[in-house]
Amino acid sequence: EQAHRFWNRIAQWVGSKPRPIWIVCSLVLVAFALLLPQFKASGVASSDLFLLQTDSKSGQQILGEHFDAGSGSPTVIIANESSLDAVTDAARIEGVTTVEPVTGPDGSVTVVDGQVALQATLSDPADSLDAEQTVERLRDAVHAVPGSDALVGGPTAVDLDTKDTATRDRTLIIPVVALVVLLVLIVLLRAIVAPILLMLTVIVSFAATLGVSSLLFNHVFGFPGADPVVPLFAFVFLVALGVDYNIFLMTRVREEAARVGTREGTLRALTVTGGVITSAGVVLAATFSALAVIPLLFLAQIAFIVAFGVLLDALIVRTLIVPALTIDLGRRIWWPSALSRSEPQRDEQATTPAG
Structure with a gap:
């Protein structure tokens, strides 16, 4: 009542x-x-998903201090064998430290169905927003190579x-x-x-x-x-x-x-x-x-x-x-x-x- x-x-x-x-x-x-435009919903790094310090976050920080931060999770580029050199050159952009083709036990480039794979090591952690921006630029660069049919994958691309x-x-x-x-x-x-x-x-x-x-x-x-x-x-x-x-x-x-x-x-x-x-x-x-x-x-x-x-x-x-x-x-x-x-x-x- x-x-x-x-x-x-x-x-x-x-x-x-x-x-x-x-x-x-x-x-x-x-x-x-x-105030809605101030809401930042463009994504966060995977390591920032945890509100507490975790072993994975600590390990990623140590990795970044001593090696290229993206070395543990390289970005993968798939392209036609005929465009290997052109794609390799195009992939050397800011944010990418090394680009190397995947080789077999004898040291020769591995070719499968006329395609080759390259590993690009990023300077930023693979789960960071900076790494994602590098992958976007990398895709633009390799897609511009004529006849390459290049695709960019890997953890950062996913x-x-x-x-x-x-x-x-x-x-x-x-x-x-x-x-x-x-x-x-x-x-x-x-x-x-x-x-x-x-x-x-x-x-x-x-x-x-x-x-x-x-x-x-x-x-x-x-x-x-x-x-x-x-x-x-x-x-x-x-x-x-x-x-x-x-x-x-x-x-x-x-x-x-x-x-x-x-x-x-x-x-x-x-x-x-x-x-x-x-x-x-x-x-x-x-x-x-x-x-x-x-x-x-x-x-x-x-x-x-x-x-x-x-x-x-x-x-x-x-x-x-x-x-x-x-x-x-x-x-x-x-x-x-x-x-x-x-x-x-x-x-x-x-x-x-x-x-």
């Missing part, structure tokens, strides 16, 4: 000044979202291709997920305006979460960056969870609006669902936060982003922005359904703020 009274007071406050509430809260989220694929997937999957969720909302709420507004609030909340995360990751936690899949995982988690909370609220609002009007229905729905949704958000945030105890960069970042984003959705977006927007727009939010054209008379009588 005490919790019910608390959420009733929250609902009455939102109902008393809906437009200032959603405008101010939205401006705060947009301000945080402006890391580079994996990150490029993750970046392309992120660019494709995020819009597809957003579109599918929007279509589901349209079918569920039988409206267009409400689903679009809900998706906009979730997307702005996601952008604000990454903005805050970039500020803390770069200047407080001192993280070296993030894997390209981190924003993708964060988007999938936060959109799914944020939309869930909005669905719980807005389906109840629609049910109540059909009986008492949009304004009164929103106040009732917020009062009834407030405690349940907020409790679920807090529990979920605490659950994801537990991942931060694992000393892996990826999990620590996902733990913070999802936990913070869930709390932002549950406490700000669903509690303040969505109800305030719904009350401010009134029955227009249900366009083009019949509910947008006529509502119970009580909605008009409830336009005076309570209290």
Whole structure:
């Protein structure tokens, strides 16, 4: 009963000044979202994935101090035998210390199906971003050799291709997920305006979460960056969870609006669902936060982003922005359904703020 009274007071406050509430809260989220370009998701070195010092990290540091850092994991170039000399010369670029063909026991160059293999030793550690940039330049150099049909592989090239694929997937999957969720909302709420507004609030909340995360990751936690899949995982988690909370609220609002009007229905729905949704958000945030105890960069970042984003959705977006927007727009939010054209008379009588 005490919790019910608390959420009733929250609902009455939102109902008393809906437009200032959603405008101010939205401006705060947009301000945080402006920090999004600072989120570094171009990848990190494999040795930086561990938040604690490990034997592998120590060994890589010692290797780099006494030998060419990439000597333990050379880059491999496959080319036609006829282009061996030209490819060898082309591969001698900045960042590559030595280029040698793979030879057999007798010291002669090994030829398989008219192709030869060369090993290029990089000056930077094989798992570093500098090494990946060297591989990109190396590919450009050997691909320019006529008739070489050169291919560049090896551990560094695999890391580079994996990150490029993750970046392309992120660019494709995020819009597809957003579109599918929007279509589901349209079918569920039988409206267009409400689903679009809900998706906009979730997307702005996601952008604000990454903005805050970039500020803390770069200047407080001192993280070296993030894997390209981190924003993708964060988007999938936060959109799914944020939309869930909005669905719980807005389906109840629609049910109540059909009986008492949009304004009164929103106040009732917020009062009834407030405690349940907020409790679920807090529990979920605490659950994801537990991942931060694992000393892996990826999990620590996902733990913070999802936990913070869930709390932002549950406490700000669903509690303040969505109800305030719904009350401010009134029955227009249900366009083009019949509910947008006529509502119970009580909605008009409830336009005076309570209290």
